[in-house]
Structures are given as C-alpha cells and as structure tokens.
Amino acid sequence: MHPAFSILFFTTLAGAAQGLVFALALAVLFGLELAPGFLGLALGVAEVLLAAGLAASFMHLGRKTRAWRAVLMWRTSWMSREVIVLPAFIALVALWWLSLRAGLGAPWSWLLPLLALGGALLLWYCTAMIYACLRFIEEWAHPLTIVNFTLIGLSSGLVLACAMAALAGEARFLQVFGPFALAATLAAWAARATALRRNAGIRHKSTLQSATGIRTQKLVQKSMGMSAGSFNTREFFHGASLAVLGNMKLGFLLLAFVLPAFLLAWGLTVGGALPWVLAALVQAPGLLAERWFFFAQARHPQNLYYQVVS
C-alpha cells in the first residue's frame, strides 16, 4: 500500500494523545497526587494532538465538506465507528479539562477519567479494526494489528506523559509511571517484532493464477492495460526500493523502541529531565516510520493485476 501521510500523522498523533490521556486517567483513578496545573496542561496537550490528528484525517478525504456523512454506517463500517468515537473522545477529554477548571468534585472527578480511559481503548480498537478487518490484506488481518496500535499508542503516550512530568517536576508521577512507560515500550517492541516475523512468513493466498483463473505454472503479465499509471498503481504501491524498506524497518525499531527504552532506563536509574525529554523526541520520528512501514509492507492482492506497463 502507498502510505498516506494524512493517515500516518492521524494515527500516530491520536495514538500518543490516547496513551497520554490513558496514563493521566489511571493516575487520577488511583489517587496519585498531581498538581492541578500539570493535569490541566497535559490534558491540553492531548487535545492539541487530537485536534491535529483530526485535521490530518480530514486531509485524507477527497470531499472534506461531506465528512459528516461518515457517521452513518456505524452498523457495518469500522471507519464509521472510528469517526463517531474520535470526536466523542475529544469531547470527553475537553469535558474532563473543563471539569478541572470548574473544580467539580465527585462523581465527575472519577467518572470523566474513567470514561476517557474507556474512550481511549475503544478508539484504539476502532482504528486498528479498520485495517484488521480487511481479510485479504493478510499483513493486517490479524489480532496483532490491534495489539500493536494499542501498545504503540500506550508507549508513546506514556513516554510523552513522563517527559512532561519530568519537565514539570512531578516526581511521584515519574516514579510510578516511569517503569510503566519502559514496560509499555518493551511490550510494544516485542509485539511489533512478532508481527514483523509473522508478516515475513506470510504465503499470500492469492496468486496470479487465482487472480486470473489461468491455471498454468508459468504465467506472466505482459500489460496491465495502460501505458502510464492509474489510481491502482498510485494507491496500492509504495514505490520505494527494498533498501529504503529495510532502512525504514531498522529505523523504526531503533527510534520507536530500542533507543527510547535505553533512554527510559537511563531516566529511571539516573534521574533528571533530560533522558525523558530525549526519549519523547527520539520516539516521534520512529512512530511515523513505524506507521509508514505498516502501510508499505501490506501487499494488496490487486497488485497482482498491475505488474507490467506496456
């Protein structure tokens, strides 16, 4: 597939925001003492990330003014469900932020974080199912897709939360969630590596023979039926060389998982704000590279029909 930057930015930005909200909600629900200023600021950062993600997702649409229609088919379409859950999650986080500003007590002080927690999980599930439900894109059609969207979002959100906590001097938050951030990053690394291993071993069900029904051993395409490209050649091919693909894989494993894990371990043992902030800065491009590779690695069966120009 051709990785669309609108979706890369949307899924990574929203994923990090979800992880951030998830961490803050857990902290509040478990009665961790947070400075109100820090909680409000962190929720504000999550809202900015979500708004940027929403804007990026709009860039993916050919007809942006009709976007509201995408809520209609929630009975059958995972994209429709995501389009409903995303604004609902944004609204929940905004309500939580407002309730802090207004100084509302129970039940809002625990109900809103709890709802935000559920919203974050639901949004990860909806986003991942958009890809995991396409049964013939075999790299995606697996529960690991859901695990990875969730764990990578969790890792990036926790790393971001810890970096902000380190800058704001929230020592208690760092003490509790620092190890969580490291654990989530290591778990995301393990799950993504498992998915990479699985994808490397896929024997695709569709072949040129099943695509055309021509049952000879040797079958080659001589012409895809056009002399220059079409939507089919633009949308479903990444156009990058094998070397780029390999470097991207190595790059995202290093930047999104390995380096942040080392930096987090450094932060946990030595202390100081620098390692946490560095971890968040290093991970950001790694997340984009990971999502790029997620799309580029997926081999759509339609590509069988579009192999040779002549």
Add this chain to the structure above:
Amino acid sequence: MMQWLRDLMTSAPVLPPPPLGEGRGGGIGGATGSLVALKAGVPPPQPSPRGGGSNATQRAEQGETLAKQLALVIDLNVCVGCHACVTSCKQWNTSGSAGPLADERPYAANPTGTFFNRVQIYEAGAFPATETIHFPKSCLHCEDPPCVPVCPTGASYKRKEDGIVLVDYDKCIGCKYCAWACPYGARELDEERQVMTKCTLCVDRIHDEQLPKEDRKPACVKACPTGARLFGDVKDPDSEVSKAIRERGGYQLMPEWETNPANRYLPRRITSSTQELE
C-alpha cells in the same frame, strides 16, 4: 441542506437512491446514436420507470440472497484485446449525468484517467508453447461485496433488484476505503471529482425503456466485435449467461476470498478447429 437532513433522519441501512437515468451519453455507433437522438428528440429524456412505478432503488442487506443478479460473462477464447470495450465504456460513462470521467494529461507522456474497464494481457506457458491471453477486467459485482459494508457513508451499495454494486457520487467522501476493501482493484478514485467510481454495468442504459430493446445492454457488450462479452441474469438458469457458465465451466476470480463475484470468465480451451489450424 434539506437533503442531508433527510439523510440523517432516514439514516442507515436504507438511503434514498441516486437519480438514475437522467441525461444520456451518446449512443455507441452511428445507428444507435441516431435512434437515441430520434427518440429523445421530442420529449427530453426522463428517468426510466422501474419496478413498482417508483424509482425507489432498494439496497441489498449484507449476505442477502437476491433473486436477480446481472453480470458479465467474459469469453477468454474470443477476446482479441482490441480495447473496444474500454473505449466504449469510457465514452458512455464520461457522457452521463454524473459528469465526465477524469482525463489528466491526455496528450502528455504520462496520461492517466478514470476507466471502469481495462484489458490486460497475460502470457501463459513456456516458450515456444505460449499462449497470449487478453483479459478484460472490471467490477465483478460480487454477491458478497466486501467494498459495501466498509463504506462509512453508505455511498457504496448493492442494488436489491438486480445486484449491481454502485457508488452514489453525491454521498461519497473520497476516503478510498472501499478501494482498499476490493481485492480486485475494480474501483478507481476519480482524481478530478474526488469520488470513487466503478463499473455500473451501464445501469443508466440497461433499464432505459426509451432505448430500443437490443441497445439495453452495457456499452462494452454492445461494442465487443467478437462477442466475447455476454450479459444477463446469472440467477436465471435459462439465461444465455447461466448456460454459458454451466456448459463451459465459467469461473470466478480469486475464489479464496469468498466474495462470490457475479461476473465469470469462460476458460480458454483447445477446440477441434484450433487444432486443425495448428
């Protein structure tokens, strides 16, 4: 403004149909064209009356078994790869009420544009015993179309009355998700209109009672000089297409995904006459 309010109130799963049959492309070939012009000359073309007297196109539910399923059967024995089906398809569908299909840089080195139908070429076997196979490919109008349930707006749907899979261009948001969900690459985003497009089986032609009966066929079928494209109801056991599928082993593409494509292909076979030629 009112239309979208109405859509919201009568939201999924049944949405009002797109207006069909409004506006015509020119006919294919001189004779057809003049007939259309003669017929349409007096009264302007009207939406075709359809079953029940109303134009209420019903949407098929997911997994629903339909009584009628229109489809193409493509005979790989006789397709000569002339691309007449490609150009006639483009001509008819670029002239319809939905507006022209995109043609970007048509006279430059790398022209690109929207087509509902492509003819591909494959070579089977090892030299010198090779065969060249011309392979037309368009939307297969699956009986269980994976592109329909994924559509977030309901723009993509399957008609209950004849099984044609269509896109309502007025509701499409151009998110391309349906194209991802089609294993055959049958859908093409129109880069100028920014909506998803696909083969309509010439729905604005096959039901048009203002056309002479012999012209109520998809443009590609009318244009094929070798008769490689058969059109009809694959659910009717006595139809030409059902007989061809039954008697000549008509098969589906990518059966492994259980989309149950309505279009079939008739496999190439060595007949006595071709053997004599060799």
